[in-house]
Amino acid sequence: MRQFLTESSERTFHVLVAEEAARVIGGSVFSYVPRSNCGFSEYLVLEPRARGSGMGRQLFDRRKAILDRRAAECGHTSCRGLFIEVDSPERTPPEMLEADRESSIDAYARLRIFGHLGFRKVDVPYVQPPLGPGKEAVDYLDLLFAAWDSQTDVIPVEWILQTVEPIWASWTPCSAPEYLAEFHNRIGTSRLVSLEPLSTGAAE
Numbered sequence: 750m751r752q753f754l755t756e757s758s759e760r761t762f763h764v765l766v767a768e769e770a771a772r773v774i775g776g777s778v779f780s781y782v783p784r785s786n787c788g789f790s791e792y793l794v795l796e797p798r799a800r801g802s803g804m805g806r807q808l809f810d811r812r813k814a815i816l817d818r819r820a821a822e823c824g825h826t827s828c829r830g831l832f833i834e835v836d837s838p839e840r841t842p843p844e845m846l847e848a849d850r851e852s853s854i855d856a857y858a859r860l861r862i863f864g865h866l867g868f869r870k871v872d873v874p875y876v877q878p879p880l881g882p883g884k885e886a887v888d889y890l891d892l893l894f895a896a897w898d899s900q901t902d903v904i905p906v907e908w909i910l911q912t913v914e915p916i917w918a919s920w921t922p923c924s925a926p927e928y929l930a931e932f933h934n935r936i937g938t939s940r941l942v943s944l945e946p947l948s949t950g951a952a953e
Contacts, residue, residue: 763777835890886928
C-alpha cells in the first residue's frame with residue numbers, strides 16, 4: 750500500500766472505505782490521472798456477505814463522483830472513465846482460478862459484476878509489469894474500461910498509454926519504460942482501440 754500511496758503531479762491517489770456499524774466491510778483504492786483525464790482502479794474489495802447489497806454500486810458511484818470532481822478541478826466537464834485490471838478466466842492458471850473461487854469470487858462472476866457496472870474489455874493484449882523487485886510480469890490479465898459516455902465503442906490509444914504510464918512508473922520505476930514501449934508496440938499504429946463485451950461464461 751505504501752507503494753500505491755506515492756503521490757506525484759501525474760496522478761492523485763484516493764482510498765474509499767465502506768463501513769457498516771462502524772466496521773470496515775470493503776473499499777476501493779484508485780487514482781486520477783490528469784494527463785489522460787481518466788481513472789485507474791488498483792483495488793475494489795467487499796466482504797462476501799455484503800455482495801448483492803448494493804454496496805459495490807455505492808462504492809463505484811462514490812468513486813465516480815470523486816473522479817469527476819478531480820476532473821473539474823483540472824478544467825474538464827467530467828472524467829472520461831475508469832480503467833481496471835481483471836483476471837482473464839481463459840488465460841489465468843487453473844490453480845489460481847480455483848484459489849479465487851475458494852477465497853474470493855469466481856472469475857466469471859467477477860466479470861458479470863464489472864459488466865453490470867459498465868466495464869468493457871479494451872481490445873489489446875495486456876501485460877502487467879512486475880509489481881516490485883523479484884516479481885514477474887503477469888500476462889493473464891485483461892484491461893477493462895468503464896466509459897462515462899456509455900455510447901463509446903472505441904477509445905483513443907493515448908488515453909490508455911497516458912493512464913498506465915504514471916501507474917506503472919509508481920509500481921516499478923526501473924522497468925516501466927520497457928513495458929510501456931512493448932505495450933505500445935503491441936497496439937501498433939492504431940489510433941483507436943475497440944471496447945468489447947465481457948465474456949461472462951456459460952453461467953451468464
